Amino acid sequence: MADNQQPSSQSERKCKSCGDVKPLDEFAPVYAKNSRGQNYRQHTCLICHRIKAAAKERRLRGNDPQRYRDALKRWRDRTLDERKAVKKTRYEKHKAQVFAAYGGFICTCCGETEPTMLTIDHKLEDGAEFRRNNRGERWSYNFYAWIIRNGFPPDLQVLCYNCNLSKHRNGGICAHKLREGSTTIP
Structure with a gap:
């Protein structure tokens, strides 16, 4: 199977996290450098992937909250002019x-x-x-x-x-x- 995954058809896949069989487009594509042109889809569905990523983010933020505050401040400073322009346009x-x-x-x-x-x-x-x-x-x-x-x-x-x-x-x-x-x- 070119998709490098299990189920019976190439249009479905079983999520390794939740165990549900879902359409292939509910799994994010993975673009590997050394895949010789055979890109594949993730083994977990997008919903499970987002849940796991959010949990990881919360855990990391809990370990070092100042790092995230600093990153947010850098983002605010970097995008301030753009955000002001968008607000002004919307206001006008x-x-x-x-x-x-x-x-x-x-x-x-x-x-x-x-x-x-x-x-x-x-x-x-x-x-x-x-x-x-x-x-x-x-x-x-x-x-x-x-x-x-x-x-x-x-x-x-x-x-x-x-x-x-x-x-x-x-x-x-x-x-x-x-x-x-x-x-x-x-």
Whole structure:
């Protein structure tokens, strides 16, 4: 048998660890340098191999935990710029998606269109209550992702930072609206 293993057909193999007969593609290929072109499959299935590898990793980590902490720190340092770039790209994509869902990059009160001046506002002035109620949830690092996951809640709107702060300080009504004589909440 070219596969260098036991069972009755070339499409199946018996795992030496769990004893189950499984399809050949559930055994990882082994590429040996001196196999003269006759590569073969492992004797244990992928599941058993992963379980054994994880147990070995836990045992080694238990023997020398500092070595693993140092390796993790080296990995973090080595990939920091790449991970930051991925996070920033994802953040910008979510931000654009959220603003598009709420009418685009335009303040609903004054019409400001500079994207760096705009934010998402709670229409009912309940942002502090929202943060208290969702404290355990990991939304704070990316509020835009939270909005997408929760189906774009209707009690949010786009405001510029000036209107947002003015609305907060004037009891839920922006200074623009007070000046116009209107008392409706945007």
